[in-house]
Amino acid sequence: MALKQRLLYLSAQSTDPRSPAISQALHEPVKGTIVEIDPTRDSLDYDTVHDAIIYGWRVVHFPDQRGTLSDSDVDVLGYQFILEKMEQFDD
Amino acid sequence: MTNATRVSTGNLLSDDQIADFVINGYHIVEPQFPPEFHAGIYDELQALPSNPGDDINKAIPKIDEVYEHPAVVGALASLLGHDYTKAAHRHCHRNHPGTRSQQWHQDSLNIPMLSDGHGRVPDHVQSVLVMYYPQDVASNMGPTALIPGSHLFLAAGDRNASHGNFRDQIVAVVPAGSVLILHYDIWHAGTANTSDLVRYMVKYLFERASESAEPSWDHDGANDVHILERLERDEAALIQRSLVPKRNYRRAAMWNNLAGDASIGYEYRDKWAGEWPKPVK
Numbered sequence: 096m097a098l099k100q101r102l103l104y105l106s107a108q109s110t111d112p113r114s115p116a117i118s119q120a121l122h123e124p125v126k127g128t129i130v131e132i133d134p135t136r137d138s139l140d141y142d143t144v145h146d147a148i149i150y151g152w153r154v155v156h157f158p159d160q161r162g163t164l165s166d167s168d169v170d171v172l173g174y175q176f177i178l179e180k181m182e183q184f185d186d
Numbered sequence: 187m188t189n190a191t192r193v194s195t196g197n198l199l200s201d202d203q204i205a206d207f208v209i210n211g212y213h214i215v216e217p218q219f220p221p222e223f224h225a226g227i228y229d230e231l232q233a234l235p236s237n238p239g240d241d242i243n244k245a246i247p248k249i250d251e252v253y254e255h256p257a258v259v260g261a262l263a264s265l266l267g268h269d270y271t272k273a274a275h276r277h278c279h280r281n282h283p284g285t286r287s288q289q290w291h292q293d294s295l296n297i298p299m300l301s302d303g304h305g306r307v308p309d310h311v312q313s314v315l316v317m318y319y320p321q322d323v324a325s326n327m328g329p330t331a332l333i334p335g336s337h338l339f340l341a342a343g344d345r346n347a348s349h350g351n352f353r354d355q356i357v358a359v360v361p362a363g364s365v366l367i368l369h370y371d372i373w374h375a376g377t378a379n380t381s382d383l384v385r386y387m388v389k390y391l392f393e394r395a396s397e398s399a400e401p402s403w404d405h406d407g408a409n410d411v412h413i414l415e416r417l418e419r420d421e422a423a424l425i426q427r428s429l430v431p432k433r434n435y436r437r438a439a440m441w442n443n444l445a446g447d448a449s450i451g452y453e454y455r456d457k458w459a460g461e462w463p464k465p466v467k
Contacts (some may be wrong), residue, residue, distance in 0.1 A: 105347045108426055117424050120350025130350055131287035134357040134377040135325045170339035171346060171431075172425055 099184045101122035103152055105144050106173030110158050112144035117173035124184055144176045152178035197260025198404040205413050208440045210422050211369040212339035212369035217255035224362040227320040231386050242278045242388060250317050253390055258365050264403035265311050266394045281328040281385040288375040290349060292341050306371050308338045309439035313370040318388045322362045328379030330358040335422025337369035338436045354423035398446035411451050
C-alpha cells in the first residue's frame, strides 16, 4: 500500500466554489487508467466544488480571478478548480 | 435538379426548429426507410476491406439515398438555403469495441474540400456536419457527444482538454437511420465503445452557397417576438455568466443572417414588469 494523490478537475460556473459545476474529470493514481467522456452517465459526482470539499476533497488550484474576457477570441468554458484526495492504493 | 425542386413545404423546419438549431447547434432527423435498408448498409460497411474515405458514397451508393431523403433535404435547405452544396469530403467512422473516447474538439478547418476555406463562423450557418448512423446506437456503443450551444464559441482544444464529462452534454443515443445535423463549429467527441458491437457513423459535409435574401424555412413573422425571447432566454448548457452577452449577440446575429430581409429588429421592451418575487420560505 502507498499513499497516492487522486486528482479531481471541476469546472464551475464562477470562481465561487458554491456555484454549479459545469464539468468534471477524475484522475486515479493507477497505471493504465484513462479519463474519458463517459456517455453512460447523466450527472456529475458533485454539484459544486463545495460539495466535493464536504466529501473530503482539498482544493490545490484555484481558477484565475481574471476570468473570461468578453472580447477574447478564444473561449474556455467554466472556471477550473483542481482538487486532491490522498488515499492508500495498492502498488 | 436543384434542391428547390425537391423540397416540399412539409419538410421545411419551423421557426422554433430553426431557433432550436441556433440555440443548441444541432438537429436530428429520422428519415423513414424500411428497417432492412439500414441493416443492409451496415452489412455493406462491415464488408468493406478498407476505408474508402471520400468515396464512401461510391463504395455504398445507397448511403446517398439517406442524404437525399426529403426530410433531410428539407432540414438542410432550411438551414443552408435551397441552393446548398455537398462538399467532396466524406468520412466513415468505424468505432470498434474497445475504442476510447476522443477529446472535445471542433472539427478541423484544414479541409481543402470546404470550398471557400472559411474560418469559424459563430454568427451564421455556413457549413454543417451531417452524421448518419445505420444501426441503433446505445450509450455504451461510442455515441457522439456534444455540448449544446458550444458552436457559438471558439475553443482552444488544449485548454479544454481537462474537462472530461460536461453536466449538460448531449449524447446521441439514437435509433438506426438517424441523421444528426451539427453546426460545423460545435464542440463534440466520439465516445468510448464498451459494447461488443461495431458502431458506424457516416459523415457528409454540406455548405451554404449564397446568402439568405429571405428565410428558407417555414417562417411566420408573427413569431418574431417569441423567437427573440427564446434567443435571449433559453439555456443550452450551463456557462459562465460573462459569456451570456456574447452568446445572445451571436444567437441574434445568426438568426438574422439566416433570415435575410426578415431579420428581427431589436427594440427596447420592458422585460422586468410583472409579479413581485414570492417570499422566501
